[in-house]
Amino acid sequence: MSIDDKKLAKRVKMIDAAYTLFLEKGVNITAIDDVVKAAGVAKGTFYLYFKDKYDLLDQIVLSKSEGVIRKAIGELQKKRETEKMSIAEQIIFFTDRIIECMETNKELAALIHKNLSACFDVFLSDERSLLKDEIKTVTDLLTETGLTEREAHIHLYLFTGMISSACFDAIVKGRPFTVDEIKPQIHSMIYKLAKRDVTA
Amino acid sequence: MSIDDKKLAKRVKMIDAAYTLFLEKGVNITAIDDVVKAAGVAKGTFYLYFKDKYDLLDQIVLSKSEGVIRKAIGELQKKRETEKMSIAEQIIFFTDRIIECMETNKELAALIHKNLSACFDVFLSDERSLLKDEIKTVTDLLTETGLTEREAHIHLYLFTGMISSACFDAIVKGRPFTVDEIKPQIHSMIYKLAKRDVTA
Amino acid sequence: MSIDDKKLAKRVKMIDAAYTLFLEKGVNITAIDDVVKAAGVAKGTFYLYFKDKYDLLDQIVLSKSEGVIRKAIGELQKKRETEKMSIAEQIIFFTDRIIECMETNKELAALIHKNLSACFDVFLSDERSLLKDEIKTVTDLLTETGLTEREAHIHLYLFTGMISSACFDAIVKGRPFTVDEIKPQIHSMIYKLAKRDVTA
Amino acid sequence: MSIDDKKLAKRVKMIDAAYTLFLEKGVNITAIDDVVKAAGVAKGTFYLYFKDKYDLLDQIVLSKSEGVIRKAIGELQKKRETEKMSIAEQIIFFTDRIIECMETNKELAALIHKNLSACFDVFLSDERSLLKDEIKTVTDLLTETGLTEREAHIHLYLFTGMISSACFDAIVKGRPFTVDEIKPQIHSMIYKLAKRDVTA
DNA sequence: CATGAATGAGTTTTCATTCAT
DNA sequence: CATGAATGAAAACTCATTCAT
Numbered sequence: 097m098s099i100d101d102k103k104l105a106k107r108v109k110m111i112d113a114a115y116t117l118f119l120e121k122g123v124n125i126t127a128i129d130d131v132v133k134a135a136g137v138a139k140g141t142f143y144l145y146f147k148d149k150y151d152l153l154d155q156i157v158l159s160k161s162e163g164v165i166r167k168a169i170g171e172l173q174k175k176r177e178t179e180k181m182s183i184a185e186q187i188i189f190f191t192d193r194i195i196e197c198m199e200t201n202k203e204l205a206a207l208i209h210k211n212l213s214a215c216f217d218v219f220l221s222d223e224r225s226l227l228k229d230e231i232k233t234v235t236d237l238l239t240e241t242g243l244t245e246r247e248a249h250i251h252l253y254l255f256t257g258m259i260s261s262a263c264f265d266a267i268v269k270g271r272p273f274t275v276d277e278i279k280p281q282i283h284s285m286i287y288k289l290a291k292r293d294v295t296a
Numbered sequence: 297m298s299i300d301d302k303k304l305a306k307r308v309k310m311i312d313a314a315y316t317l318f319l320e321k322g323v324n325i326t327a328i329d330d331v332v333k334a335a336g337v338a339k340g341t342f343y344l345y346f347k348d349k350y351d352l353l354d355q356i357v358l359s360k361s362e363g364v365i366r367k368a369i370g371e372l373q374k375k376r377e378t379e380k381m382s383i384a385e386q387i388i389f390f391t392d393r394i395i396e397c398m399e400t401n402k403e404l405a406a407l408i409h410k411n412l413s414a415c416f417d418v419f420l421s422d423e424r425s426l427l428k429d430e431i432k433t434v435t436d437l438l439t440e441t442g443l444t445e446r447e448a449h450i451h452l453y454l455f456t457g458m459i460s461s462a463c464f465d466a467i468v469k470g471r472p473f474t475v476d477e478i479k480p481q482i483h484s485m486i487y488k489l490a491k492r493d494v495t496a
Numbered sequence: 497m498s499i500d501d502k503k504l505a506k507r508v509k510m511i512d513a514a515y516t517l518f519l520e521k522g523v524n525i526t527a528i529d530d531v532v533k534a535a536g537v538a539k540g541t542f543y544l545y546f547k548d549k550y551d552l553l554d555q556i557v558l559s560k561s562e563g564v565i566r567k568a569i570g571e572l573q574k575k576r577e578t579e580k581m582s583i584a585e586q587i588i589f590f591t592d593r594i595i596e597c598m599e600t601n602k603e604l605a606a607l608i609h610k611n612l613s614a615c616f617d618v619f620l621s622d623e624r625s626l627l628k629d630e631i632k633t634v635t636d637l638l639t640e641t642g643l644t645e646r647e648a649h650i651h652l653y654l655f656t657g658m659i660s661s662a663c664f665d666a667i668v669k670g671r672p673f674t675v676d677e678i679k680p681q682i683h684s685m686i687y688k689l690a691k692r693d694v695t696a
Numbered sequence: 697m698s699i700d701d702k703k704l705a706k707r708v709k710m711i712d713a714a715y716t717l718f719l720e721k722g723v724n725i726t727a728i729d730d731v732v733k734a735a736g737v738a739k740g741t742f743y744l745y746f747k748d749k750y751d752l753l754d755q756i757v758l759s760k761s762e763g764v765i766r767k768a769i770g771e772l773q774k775k776r777e778t779e780k781m782s783i784a785e786q787i788i789f790f791t792d793r794i795i796e797c798m799e800t801n802k803e804l805a806a807l808i809h810k811n812l813s814a815c816f817d818v819f820l821s822d823e824r825s826l827l828k829d830e831i832k833t834v835t836d837l838l839t840e841t842g843l844t845e846r847e848a849h850i851h852l853y854l855f856t857g858m859i860s861s862a863c864f865d866a867i868v869k870g871r872p873f874t875v876d877e878i879k880p881q882i883h884s885m886i887y888k889l890a891k892r893d894v895t896a
Numbered sequence: 897c898a899t900g901a902a903t904g905a906g907t908t909t910t911c912a913t914t915c916a917t
Numbered sequence: 918c919a920t921g922a923a924t925g926a927a928a929a930c931t932c933a934t935t936c937a938t
Contacts, residue, residue, distance in 0.1 A: 103897090127932060138899040143934075210410040210461055217465075217472040250473055250481045254458055257465075261410055261457030265417075272417040273450055281450045289488050299917080299922075306923090327907060338924045343909070506919095527911060538920040543913075610810040610861055617865075617872040650873055650881045654858050657865075661810055661857030665817075672817040673850055681850045688889050699901075699938080706902090727928060738903045743930070 107145050109135040115156050119203035123153055161208055161215040162227055165256075168193035169230045183237045184290035188283050190234055191259060198263045199275060205267045212260035216253045241290055251289075258282075307345050309335040315356050319403035323353055353407075361408055361415040362427055365456075368393035369430045383437045384490035388483050390434055391459060398463045399475060405467045412460030416453045441490055451489075458482075507545050509535040515556050519603035523553055561608055561615040562627055565656075568593035569630045583637045584690035588683050590634055591659060598663045599675060605667045612660030616653045641690055651689075658682075707745050709735040715756050719803035723753055753807075754814075761808055761815040762827055765856075768793035769830045783837045784890035788883050790834055791859060798863045799875060805867045812860030816853045841890055851889075858882075 113134035117126045128149055132139050146152045172190045175181070181189065194212075198205040219227040231252070238248035259282065266275045313334035317326045328349055332339050346352040372390045375381070381389065394412070398405040419427040431452070438448035459482065466475045513534035517526045528549055532539050546552045572590045575581070581589065594612075598605040619627040631652070638648035659682065666675045697705075713734035717726040728749055732739050746752040772790045775781070781789065794812070798805040819827040831852070838848035859882065866875045 106898095128934095129932070132900095139901090139933095140899055140935080141897085144897075148933080210457075213461060213465070220472050247481060247484075250478060251485070253473065254462055254478065254481060254485070257410075257461030258454050258458035261413060261461050262454055265413070265457075272420045273453065278450060278454065281447060281454060284447075285451070285454070285489060288491065289485060291488065303922075328909090329907075339908090339926090340910080340924055341922085344922070348908080528913095529911070532921090539912090539922090540914085540920055541918090544918075548912080610857075613861060613865070620872045647881060647884075650878060651885070653873065654862055654878065654881060654885070657810075657861030658854050658858035661813060661861050662854055665813070665857075672820050673853065678850060678854065681847060681854060684847075685851070685854070685889060688891065689885060691888065703901075728930085729928075739905090739929095740903055740931075741901085744901070748929080 106135075106137055106141060110137060110142065110145060111152070111156060114152050115160075115207075118153065118156065118207055123149070123207075157208055157211055158215055158218060160204060161212050162218070164194060164197050164204075164208070164212065165215060166227060166230055167197060169233050173230075173233060182290075183240055184287050186237055187234070187286050187290060191255075191282060191286065192279070194256075194259055195263055195275060195279065198267055202267055205263060208260065208264075210257070210261045210264050212263075213253050213256040216249070216256070220249065237290075306335075306337055306341060310337065310342065310345060311352070311356060311359075314352050315360070315407075318353065318356065318407055323349070323407070357408055357411050358415055358418060360404060361412045362418070364394060364397050364404075364408070364412065365415060366427060366430055367397060369433050373433060382490075383440055384487050386437055387434070387486050387490060391455075391482060391486065392479070394456075394459055395463055395475060395479065398467055402467055405464060408460065408464075410457070410461045410464050412463075413453050413456040416449070416456070420449065437490075506535075506537055506541060510537060510542065510545060511552070511556060514552050515560070515607075518553065518556065518607055523549070523607070557608055557611055558615055558618060560604060561612050562618070564594060564597050564604075564608070564612065565615060566627060566630055567597060569633050573633060582690075583640055584687050586637055587634070587686050587690060591655075591682060591686065592679070594656075594659055595663055595675060595679065598667055602667055605663060608660065608664075610657075610661045610664050612663075613653050613656040616649070616656070620649065637690075706735075706737055706741065710737060710742065710745060711752070711756060711759070714752055715760070715807075718753065718756065718807055723749070723807070757808055757811050758815055758818060760804060761812045762818070764794060764797050764804075764808070764812065765815060766827060766830055767797060769833050773833060782890075783840055784887050786837055787834070787886050787890060791855075791882060791886065792879070794856075794859055795863055795875060795879065798867055802867055805863060808860065808864075810857070810861045810864050812863075813853050813856040816849070816856070820849065837890075 110131060114126070114131045117130055117134060121130075126149070128142055129139065131149075131152070132142050146155075168190050171193050172186060175189060176186065198208070215227065219225040219231060222228075235245060235248035235252055238251055239245055243251060262273070262278050262282075263275070265271060266273055266278055310331060314326070314331045317330055317334060321330075326349075328342055329339065331349075331352070332342050342352075346355070368390050371393050372386060375389060376386065398408070415427065419425040419431060422428075435445060435448035435452055438451055439445055443451060462473070462478050462482075463475070465471060466473055466478055510531060514526070514531045517530050517534060521530075526549070528542055529539065531549075531552070532542050546555075568590050571593050572586060575589060576586065598608070615627065619625040619631060622628075635645060635648035635652055638651055639645055643651060662673070662678050662682075663675070665671060666673055666678055710731060714726070714731045717730055717734060721730075726749075728742055729739065731749075731752070732742050742752075746755070768790050771793050772786060775789060776786065798808070815827065819825040819831060822828075835845060835848035835852055838851055839845055843851060862873070862878050862882075863875070865871060866873055866878055
């Protein structure tokens with residue numbers, strides 16, 4: 097194992113340990129000390145890799161958010177291969193996969209909080225983002241409804257923010273509405289929004 | 297001055313002091329000590345009224361969120377008296393007032409974070425909520441588009457979450473989109489959503 | 497209800513509340529505030545009846561210890577009516593009842609800690625002690641082995657201290673010996689001690 | 697000086713400082729701040745070595761209890777070299793040394809409270825306990841009266857608990873009996889218990 | 897690069913006691 | 918007598934950061 101591999105291994109160990117702890121105990125309660133102990137590295141080592149706890153948190157939330165989005169897109173792509181779907185149906189399918197993913201993993205939902213849309217920041221600024229191609233799967237649907245690509249990005253970003261915000265409340269707090277209550281309304285919105293704007 | 301008046305006064309003093317400090321220095325940096333000193337009460341008194349700093353914060357965010365919503369509704373009501381507006385125009389006006397309010401007060405936006413929709417929890421559970429009647433001004437618009445009252449509440453809640461999430465990013469972080477970029481897209485969404493659903 | 501009855505009722509309410517809280521949460525953790533809240537009286541009222549928390553605790557431990565001893569003696573008296581028992585058998589029966597009582601109520605054992613013998617202080621100094629007559633049931637057994645009454649008191653006191661100390665460790669901590677381990681040894685000691693001293 | 701030596705030195709400094717303060721002012725009055733100041737270490741260092749004040753206290757009581765027992769055994773061993781003693785005489789000598797030690801140092805007696813027998817927990821669980829060999833000096837006496845080694849341990853443990861309990865009352869509170877009153881009764885018990893059980 | 901013991905200022909939290917009502 | 922809001926000193930505890938090894 098090379099030196100670079102060892103360094104990467106340390107970094108990964110800290111991220112994994114922190115992720116588990118953040119989920120288990122919450123971010124505020126988790127101290128850097130807890131992270132390094134769980135990761136099996138020295139306290140000083142932490143500062144060689146991260147600025148502070150929130151730097152670490154941001155990296156985790158970002159990567160997990162990206163994971164949720166990619167998973168949903170992946171499932172959409174698979175589904176499309178076997179079935180003919182309308183634009184609205186595809187967006188609903190994509191949205192439902194995100195909600196489902198958050199519901200299955202409530203701790204992850206709590207960690208991502210209302211920041212699922214944060215990953216747009218990365219994928220829009222990073223030319224090489226792996227998410228770039230995949231996200232096109234969804235924005236292409238939106239451009240078909242008459243939006244420019246830029247507009248499609250913003251719409252998707254706004255929508256992701258809405259889902260993220262509502263899912264956190266519904267899944268983590270169970271209030272003021274349940275997942276079962278918000279889902280049909282999100283679907284109904286999507287139907288309206290997906291209609292090609294003939295008058296404009 | 298009665299004892300209950302004095303208690304209320306103490307509570308208000310602490311909330312006001314904390315609000316100012318939270319805006320000025322940020323929540324994490326502000327110590328409870330700072331709050332009680334600024335409020336001119338004893339440290340122990342704080343714990344007579346609030347569980348901890350975050351309990352206080354929640355109460356402030358809630359009350360300030362409510363303030364933002366009420367202000368926007370108030371302005372909508374005034375506007376309606378002088379001008380004939382379509383449903384979409386009214387919702388856009390209402391939305392723009394919220395965005396404007398957050399933009400004018402960036403520190404408030406940072407404090408509310410993505411929790412503007414939190415006040416729905418209160419107004420929906422509290423029969424005597426002052427917000428109840430006012431919010432009807434907006435949900436009535438939505439019921440005109442074919443939604444039930446309950447559905448209208450959920451739509452408004454979802455929309456508030458979206459605006460809150462996007463505004464925080466745009467106003468506080470300036471990324472990934474600016475306020476000027478998201479506003480037209482929100483408007484466009486509203487136009488689509490406000491259309492009476494003729495097919496359903 | 498007379499004023500004196502009301503006063504007594506307040507006192508009893510505080511003692512009962514404190515007893516429950518001391519058992520549930522432990523003495524150190526329980527604040528006077530908890531006690532008065534549970535008792536439904538005002539904070540100031542506490543100081544009208546007790547010097548401080550430890551004054552209250554002493555009164556509770558004393559009264560509960562006395563209860564344990566009296567219960568054991570009561571059962572011994574009942575047993576004696578139906579069965580012919582040797583001196584050693586009677587003392588063993590008495591001892592076992594105490595241990596049994598503590599084992600059944602581990603929280604009580606923790607509260608009494610190692611102070612079961614504390615009630616000797618009261619019964620020896622208080623001419624009117626209700627315990628006085630009952631305890632004679634046991635000391636009479638000891639005087640039959642050749643001890644004076646005073647000596648019998650001291651022996652019983654020492655023995656109670658031993659049982660109390662060992663029971664606390666065994667029941668509350670489970671260390672260094674279990675109840676099942678210490679019981680036979682206590683019995684064996686009693687057999688030896690109960691033998692009439694023929695040489696002395 | 698190695699790091700481990702430094703760590704040990706720190707630990708010892710804190711224990712010594714705390715011991716002095718606990719004796720002088722009492723445990724409740726002594727703050728951790730007092731301990732660290734007296735020990736010349738930082739506050740945080742305390743929490744590196746002890747869970748809280750009571751963890752520290754437990755460790756002190758344990759080590760001091762062990763000291764008392766070892767001292768009494770040491771004196772017994774010395775005495776035996778110069779004088780022929782019966783089993784009962786040896787146990788009485790041992791017991792008297794413990795009582796003497798507690799009487800000479802009332803603050804220590806108050807600190808140990810009724811927990812002198814706590815050290816059995818350590819010496820029984822720790823294979824390398826220094827106390828292990830020394831305590832055999834006493835248990836060997838008991839095995840001579842017909843007890844197994846395990847039984848001898850339990851008897852000694854029970855007896856230590858009795859002495860500890862009675863001594864605390866007598867020395868610290870002076871009630872309900874004085875040291876002069878309990879001593880002869882303890883001796884008389886020992887005579888009876890030390891007799892080889894010919895009937896069993 | 898990695899370590900982890902030590903720091904100590906900073907923060908939270910408690911709670912016995914008072915006293916005006 | 919009884920109340921309970923208010924106090925604020927005192928105590929416990931945390932934890933990011935450093936630095937000698």
